Every structure is written in structure tokens, then in C-alpha cells.
Amino acid sequence: MQEINNKGAGGIISGVAAVIVDNKAYLSEIDGKIGDGDHGVNMAKGFGRAADRLDPEGTLTEALQVLSDVLMSEIGGSMGPLYGMMFSDMADSLGEAETIDAAKFGAMIRAGLEGVQDIGSAKVGDKTLLDAFTPAVDAFDASIAAGNTFPEALVAMKAAAETGRDSTIDMVAKVGRSSRLGERSRGVLDAGATSCAMILGAFAEDITARLS
Amino acid sequence: MQEINNKGAGGIISGVAAVIVDNKAYLSEIDGKIGDGDHGVNMAKGFGRAADRLDPEGTLTEALQVLSDVLMSEIGGSMGPLYGMMFSDMADSLGEAETIDAAKFGAMIRAGLEGVQDIGSAKVGDKTLLDAFTPAVDAFDASIAAGNTFPEALVAMKAAAETGRDSTIDMVAKVGRSSRLGERSRGVLDAGATSCAMILGAFAEDITARLS
Amino acid sequence: MNAMDHSTKKLMNAPEDIIPEMIEGMLAAHPDMLKLEGESGRAVVAVDGPRDGKVGIVIGGGSGHEPAFAGYVGRGLADAAAVGNVFASPSPEQVKQAAMAADGGAGVVLLYGNYTGDVLNFDMAAEECAELGIEARSVQVIDDVASAPKERAHERRGIAGDFFVFKIAGAAADLGRSLDEVEDAAKRANAATLSMGVAVSACSMPQTLKPNFEIGPDEMEIGMGIHGEPGMRRAKIDTADNVTDELMSLILGEMELGEGSEVAVLVNGLGSTALMELYLINRRVAKILGEKGVKIHHTWVGEYCTSMEMAGASVTLLKLDDDLKLLLDHPCRTPALTVGT
């Protein structure tokens, strides 16, 4: 089976939220090195609240929208609008779809990526979540284009997200709170890239499990 | 020789001051346990300043007066008036004396003791400097009355001051900052009794050295 | 690493509730000045602030900087503050509710520190205001010299300089100036305000109680941000005079001040630095300015923009001209600042 039902896939977001909540302390610690140390706290608050409110038996579209609403209207911070826009654009892209195949998934994450780019105006190499997200979306598309299966493409996406996340270590931040540090921002992971890789990883694993 | 010259004995106060300054941290630490941790700091400030201003080649009377003036007019705290009065009454008692023998010395410390009692209205057993001072003065007088020499009486005075100081460990404070603690003030030395024993000890040693 | 081991003690209840509870405590303390409006529970509004025909002043940002931001809400200063979570910008919805409360029909000016999160959220709120027919202008405070070189001053962070920018804008609005004029006053204040800070110990998030950065027992960081963002350099802690000299030289290297210039001074504590120490810093600031023949119009010393229990301080100078002086002296009455009246 190369597709999953949209209905019932709301639970994917519950899983994503659990990963974020579990990594609250770690994400805040990373953010503390060159940022203000709140990334995990804010992410966990938003994702945790969304998990409480969404229906895991409902559609992924609905769950994405719940998550986006919580982030946008209650969480604030950088992540409210950035991830808020990402998940809302992902929900819009998915829309009323009954099922989610590789093409729909690819379009969905591409829409999410464009949402973040639109609102944040950052580029690859700026040491942000885009350094995990962009190569991950590209890797997914490339894998499908190369004739791989949906699960294979998800593996490629996850791996690219992680490589992209790790690539931020050597970068100097160009946007966001850490951008004022210049060379001092080099040498540590970017918090947003780390949470983004976690989110994409959780997506990949849960969908793979549902596909098999 | 059972007497020393008043002139030149100003140096005794330099020695007393040195002992206090050396024990600044220790005295503050003791005060920190049941008081506010400033005893050494304030004592060192006052005695240190007095040492800078007094003439070690001058009389003990003058040196005592310099020390009292600094304590009274610049130091404040409990010690300003208490030790200030003590040294001023000691200076008054000594007056124009050319030499200081056991009788003069005994009268001098008795006058100092009465000065402290007058102003502070504390009694032996209240866990204050009087618990070192009172038995020390009594021991000095008793030793002389028993026919001992001036140096022997000084040894008795010093020993009684130290025993008195140590007796404060088991006392519950009745006056001063620590008196609000009730039972919690038991088990530690009193800071003022400790500094008082140091002062009397320094007196005893320096005078003994001068007598021999 | 040492610092990471031990946790901070805070007198608090459940960390999830800390912001709503803080707001409750604040309203209970200042019922004559503050009230809450809108459903978000995060729009703190001046009891006698917003008036018909007056430009509304909306301030805001993450919490943890108390008395900033809601402490500056009141007659003659801000009409409303949007209160975010600890170190996180308020959401567009929260800002919008503050703006709606502050609007008197003449538009609103949104004032906040220049941080990615704040810019994103306030910009979205401004768009939503426009949809509601409320014209919203935005001014991002950029006073922190340490956070970018002069050529890229627009990238700088906003720290204690908020104080002066808010005060000036609030006065301009209170005097009945137009939206353009109020925006212009805020921008002029922003351009005339420079700050430099130093941190000597960290703060911690209520949720983690772990110091949010590491700093050695004998170290200080010159230029550290008010959320613990790294600054310009680490060094052994130095005397108040030497530290102040460094802060001042970075400000004076950029602010043109000479004989006869006039400034306002803010010596701000980050949270656990004693007022005694702040006065020592002010002593040196006054001395340096005096030696240059610069006139000090007014000085504030205290905690005006904090980082919870971080230890450290900042110095802010506002270079005055006649209009800024008039606006600075204009009366205001808020929990954190009273002028004249």
C-alpha cells in the first residue's frame, strides 16, 4: 500500500507532539547556547496543548490545523508564526484529500516549506530550521523522482533532515536571535533545525508504520 | 619590673588592631551563624583605621582615645558605641599616668567593663562580649589579690577571657541581634566575646613582653 | 557546566500558570491603573489610557523582563501591553486584542524590541488590525550596541532602551499628536537611544529552573542580551568603574556628545544586582559625562527591564533635543514609572 487514510492520521500529530514534549529540556538547552533557552519550553507548550485538543482518530488535515491554531494564537515566540504557518499551509495543501500518497505528502511538505520561507525570509545556510527542512523536502522529491517507494522516500527525507540539522553546527547564524553573535554562533546545533528534524523524523516513522 | 611606661605603649593598640584585622574573615563568619555576618568587617574597619592614625610611640591613653573616637564617630554598628565606650573609659581611667602597674591596669579594664555594662545593659550569661570580659577582669583582680605578679595576673586574665568566650557556645542569646533566635542561638560562639578575648589576649601578650 | 548542575529557586506555583498568575497579581496590585481586555487574558490595558481621537500606544514582548512591559501601561505612557510567555513574543491574536483596546480611532503605534519572534507576531497582528480598519504602525527598538555593528544598526536587539522609546511615544500620543507624528517621535527616540549591558550570572526559565547559559564564577559577559543571548566578549569580572568605562566607551563611540549636549540616563538592573551596585555604576556614568561637559537632564536608576533573576546591569543614554526633552518630561503615571503630574 502506497497511501494512508487521511481520516485517522490525526494521530501522527499526537506522535510528533510526544517527541517534542519528550525533548523539551534538550531543545531548551541547545537554544541556551546561542539563543535564549526557551525553544523546548515553548515548543512543548504548543505541541502539548495541541495534542490535548486534537482528535487522533480525525484527519491529519484537522490535526495540522489544530496545531497551527494553537501555535499561532497562543504560543507566540518565533515558533508560533513559523511553525504555525508551516502547519497551516500543510493543512491547506492536504485539504479534503481522502488518502495521502507520496505525491500528496510531497506537495504537503513543500507547501509547509514555502510557508516558512514566506514568513521568515530566511535562506538555506542561515542556520535555521530551513537547513533541516529544505534538504529534507528536496530529498523526498528526488527519491520519488528516482522511482523509489513512499517509505524509501521517507527514509531519504529523514536522513536529509538529520544531515541538514547537523550541518548547522558549522554555520554562522544569519537570521534570528543568534544572528548577532557572528563567529560565536558557530560550533553548536541550531535549535529550530533540531526540532524540525525531530518533527520530520516522527512523520516518517509514523507514516512508514501505517504504510506497512 | 612590674610596670610599663605609658609613653610608648600606644603600640599595644597597633598590635590589638593587627590581631583584629587578621581575624576579619573569622569574626564575620562566626557572626554569620546567628547574626548578620559583619562583626569582623566592622571591627577591622574601625581598628584598622585607628591603627593608621595613632602614634605607636605615644601613650596608651592617647591610643585608646584615638581608637574610641574612630569607633564612636565613624564605625557605628553595635561595636561603635560598645567598644567605643569601653576604650574611652579605659583612657579616662588611665589618664595622665606616667607608668602602668597592675593596679592601674586593673582599674583601667574594670572601668572599660563598667562602660560596656552602662551603655549595653547586658549581663553575664546573655551571650555577649561581657561573657569574656567580666570573668577576665575578675580573674585579673583575683590573681593580684592572691599575691601573683602582674604577668601572672595577665595570664589569668587571658585564660579567663578564653574560657568565658568558649562558655558562650552553650548559651542562648538574651540581648543583641541573636536574641530573637531563642534555642537556635545555642551551639555557636558569640562573635563579640570572641573579639573581646582576642583584644584582651593581645593586651596580655604585649604588656608581658614589655614587662620582661 | 557547574552552573548547569544546580537549579534556581523561584517562589512560584505551577510553571504553566506563571504568566496568567503574574498578570492576576499585577492587576490586584494596580487596579487603579490596569485592567484586562479581550479573551486572550494577555492584553493589559490602562484604566484611563485609550481615549477617542488619541493615537493608541501598544507595547509588548515576552515576559521575564518585568516591569517591562505591562508595568509601562498607564496614563501618558502605553495604552495597552500584550504579554507573551517567558522570553517569547505574544501571539498575533494577543497583540491584536491589545491594539483593539488601545485604539481610539486615530490608529495605533506598536512598539517592541527587535527580535525575530516579535517582528513576526507583531507584523501579523498589524495586518489583522488593518483588516479591522485600525491603522497600525510599528517601531522596533534597536538600542543594544553590542548586538550588531553600527552599519547594521537596524539588526540590533531592543533592550532597556525600550524605556525611553515607550516614554517618548506615550507622551507624543498623550499630547494629541497625529499617528505620523507619534510614529516619528518614537523613531527619533529610537535613533537617539543606545544601550550597553553586562551580565554576571544567568537566569532560568520557570519550566526548567536551569541557568540558561553558563558563566564561570569569576566571569562576566559584556554585551549579553536580556534573554541571555551571548554578547561581545567574556572576561574576568572587573571593577564597577572599569566595566562602566567599557560600556560607556562603546556607547560614546557612536553617540555624538560634546560640551553642551544633553542626555537622559538609565542605569538598569537585570534582576539580582543590588541597587547599591547600580548606584556605583551611575556614579561613574555621571563622572564620564561630566568630564565631557555633557548635561544630564534626568537619571533613572533601578530595575526597568530585567531578565528575571539574572545579575548584571545596563547603561542607556538618550540624546535629547528640545522636543524629546519636552516629551520625556511630560507627565505619566504607570506602575513602573511616574513622571511629574
Place this chain on the structure above:
Amino acid sequence: MNAMDHSTKKLMNAPEDIIPEMIEGMLAAHPDMLKLEGESGRAVVAVDGPRDGKVGIVIGGGSGHEPAFAGYVGRGLADAAAVGNVFASPSPEQVKQAAMAADGGAGVVLLYGNYTGDVLNFDMAAEECAELGIEARSVQVIDDVASAPKERAHERRGIAGDFFVFKIAGAAADLGRSLDEVEDAAKRANAATLSMGVAVSACSMPQTLKPNFEIGPDEMEIGMGIHGEPGMRRAKIDTADNVTDELMSLILGEMELGEGSEVAVLVNGLGSTALMELYLINRRVAKILGEKGVKIHHTWVGEYCTSMEMAGASVTLLKLDDDLKLLLDHPCRTPALTVGT
């Protein structure tokens, strides 16, 4: 023991100079309100305070409690403050110089916390004043419930309650009341003021930079004094609500308050406790009073009587009657407190 190992960081110069330098910085910050008089360099006097025929209000005590005491010098409050060394009463000479500056021919009231050192020094100063023909009355503030049982209330320490006693006396003097009346107002305020504090971390003397008491990483001390004197009990640190409940129950156990009673509230930070936390405490204070039907006339939340960088807080209630209310509301203008005007 742990706490004794590491030393505190202070932004300061030579510790011997810290008090004169602090005073210099304070005068530089508030030249419109404060000046120095007399040769001791320790008598801080209100620029427009002492007036002919007005009773002079003299306050003072050791340093380290900033803004107390000199921060309360100014029109409508104290005429002069005698500034002691850190945690040490000012000397008789210093108090006398403050009293001489404050005297307008109608006598002076000396107000200070009830500590052995202060009593000794102020009493000697009062005698010296008498010799100079200045009639001096003394009122020792005794608000700290933790420091002695009710039967021995006269032995209690003075802590943040200074704030209310000073304010009331200052207003009475400013209104032109006689020496007897001002002394009486101060005594009535003193009798109507009760405080309870809690400490969670120590402070340190500038000279030693060592914490002046030991407290475990998860401990608090209920009733600790503002110089770090031990309090009533040690316990594991608890929630803001539980801690506030304990402080309030000790105060309310003694202060008779019922439906219709009126109080003023001071929630005071000891130095490094964040304003956010103080507001949490105030939230609970207001709730408790509200449930008893007690009316809160006015609330102050902030750092009004500190212990340098100690962490912790205190709650003070002043039970009001018509005259105390009138005096509390009377305008004043000082560095630390502005009312009305």
C-alpha cells in the same frame, strides 16, 4: 557548606569605598531631591525637605537595604537619612548631622529599625541633639512578627514595615503637625504594621563576598531577618501560594482584620527575587484578604527594603484607620516612592 565555597560577584570598586561611592552615585542620580550635609559624608538631606517650623524626620540604619534608607528622603517623607556601613548602624555623629540638617526648630523624630546597634547609636545621637537644643524623639520600628512573640513585641526587629512607618510620619510632619503628634502618628503606624519574610538565598558583605549564611539548594527560611539573621524555621522550598499562606497566617493571627477592615499592602523583594515572583505572592495576598472581606486601600510591589542580593520576599500589612489613610495618601516625592502630587 556548599554555599560557603563559592563567592558572590558584585559590580563594585574597592569594598572600603563602597558606601561613599554609592552615596555619590545616588546624589548624581537625584540632584533634584538629595544633597549631602555635614562633614561625615553620611547625612543625606532632602533638597526641599527641612522647613522652618516643621518637625524634622530623620531615618537611617545600616546600608545594604537600598532603596532604604536614603531613597526615602524627599519632600513629604524624610528630611534626612543617616547612612551607616553595610549592615551597621550609622554612628551618633552621623545621626546627629542628619538631625541637625533636618531640624526646623520644631524638633526631630528619629525613625529606625529596632536593632541593638541602631538603638545604641541613635540614643547617643538623641542625647547630643538635646545638648544642642534640638528635641529628638525616637521610634523603633518593630514590624517583624518572626522575631519575637506577641508578648515581647517591643523586642521585634524592624524590616520592610519601615516603609509605612516612615511614610506616615513624613506625612504628619509635612502637614505641619506638632512633635507630639508626629511621634504619635509614627507610633500608631508602628503598632498597626506587621511583616513576615522568607529568604531562599543568602547575600554577602562586599568585603568578604562570602554568603552570610548557609542554605541548601532546596531550602527556604521562614522569618529570616533582612541581615540574614535566622528566622522561625527551615523547610523545603514550597509553592508561592503555600509560602504566602504561611506568611499571611502569621500576620493575620495577630492583626485583627474582618469584613470592612482596610489595609495597605507591601510585597517587598529582598534583592534578587524577580518582580514576576513578587506579583505571584501579591496575587495570593489579595485573594486571602478578599476572602476575609478586607478592603485593600493601596498595594506596593517591588524592592523597598532589600538585603543586597538576597533572594526572598516579605509581606507587610498596615491596618488603616481614617487618619493613617489620610497620611498614607498624602503626597510625597522621593527616589524610591512617589505618592500623588
